[in-house]
Amino acid sequence: MIYNIRINVMPLKDLLDPQGKAVLGGLQNLGIQSVQDVRVGKHITLQIDAENENAAKAIAENASKQLLANPVMEFFEIEVI
């Protein structure tokens, strides 16, 4: 069966996020002042062929650890939809 998996890969909370800071500056230049913090990461959707939801989730976790996220700088969260 095909499972749709969504993975968010975000910069670790303790680290600076230069891309987020750039977006924040851009928003302020556009006059959008009420945004106080921005963090930018990746949103990845996978279609995984697996026997059940847990197997699909395990494959996604393996993929995240091996390729999608850099654990030194990023954390990831996985959601099955």
Add this chain to the structure above:
Amino acid sequence: MIYNIRINVMPLKDLLDPQGKAVLGGLQNLGIQSVQDVRVGKHITLQIDAENENAAKAIAENASKQLLANPVMEFFEIEVI
């Protein structure tokens, strides 16, 4: 009040996603064969100071339209958490 907003910006479904194709190739090289499709976009979290949830959502939508997403190539979805 501060609202946490999550925005996903993804390539339009009808468009090729070269970054996703590259990730798919990378996963297959790692021996992860059960992944059949990958699409890669951006996950953006905003902290917005607004009077209520609807106001925060409106600000996020405005920010997405003006800066975060390119409507020619991308669509976005907004979630208040």
